Amino acid sequence: MRKRLSVLIPGLILIAVGTAVFAQFQSGSYGSTQTNSIEQTVPPQLAQDGNFSVAPFPSFVPELAEGEGRAETQDFCTTCHSTRYITMQPPLPAPTWDAEVNKMIKTFGASIPEATAKEIISYLQEHYTPENRKH
Ligand code: HEC
Numbered sequence: 001m002r003k004r005l006s007v008l009i010p011g012l013i014l015i016a017v018g019t020a021v022f023a024q025f026q027s028g029s030y031g032s033t034q035t036n037s038i039e040q041t042v043p044p045q046l047a048q049d050g051n052f053s054v055a056p057f058p059s060f061v062p063e064l065a066e067g068e069g070r071a072e073t074q075d076f077c078t079t080c081h082s083t084r085y086i087t088m089q090p091p092l093p094a095p096t097w098d099a100e101v102n103k104m105i106k107t108f109g110a111s112i113p114e115a116t117a118k119e120i121i122s123y124l125q126e127h128y129t130p131e132n133r134k135h
Contacts, residue, residue, distance in 0.1 A: 062087040065134065069123025076112045076120060077104070086124065091133040097124040 061082050064070050077083060092100070101121050104110040112120070126132060 060084060065127035067123060067127055069119040069126075072116050073120050073123050076110065076116060079110065080108065086128065089128070091128060091130040094125040094129050097121055097128065100124075 059082065062084055064073060064083055064086065073086070074083060077086065098121050101112075101117055101124070105112055105117060127134075
């Protein structure tokens with residue numbers, strides 16, 4: 001009887017340990033049958049047509065004063081910024097407008113023909129100085 005138990009107990013222990021080790025392999029997804037398998041969700045599908053719509057940016061474009069040279073000012077002074085840069089200035093003395101237009105050309109690289117630049121300067125000097133600015 002004792003001899004039988006001495007075989008049976010180690011045998012049962014061996015089976016228990018074996019089952020526990022096997023259970024370890026099964027839990028998780030890195031068992032010997034599924035090496036390196038990491039489960040991830042499928043990434044969301046991207047839009048295929050790439051069509052997006054954006055509403056117009058709400059920017060205020062002020063009316064410039066009526067007068068000769070207005071069209072040129074509107075054409076040449078709106079390449080980089082709106083005419084708001086003109087109207088948001090305080091009334092500037094005539095020589096300051098001259099310097100301002102020349103700064104746009106020389107410093108910031110505005111490409112404005114010389115004759116047109118002169119027309120723009122006269123226009124600004126006739127409508128945007130402390131003596132004549134109306135609004
Ligand atoms: C090549 C681009 C360009 C063109 C064209 C241009 N500007 Fe500018 N303007 C600038 C830049 C750059 C500034 C400085 C912007 C800032 O500081 O935020 C500026 C600023 C100004 C300012 C604000 C005062 C200052 O000196 O910073 C006024 C006024 C102005 N511009 C008037 C004009 C007028 C008038 C014309 C047409 C003759 C004109 N700009 C054309 C680039 C340009």
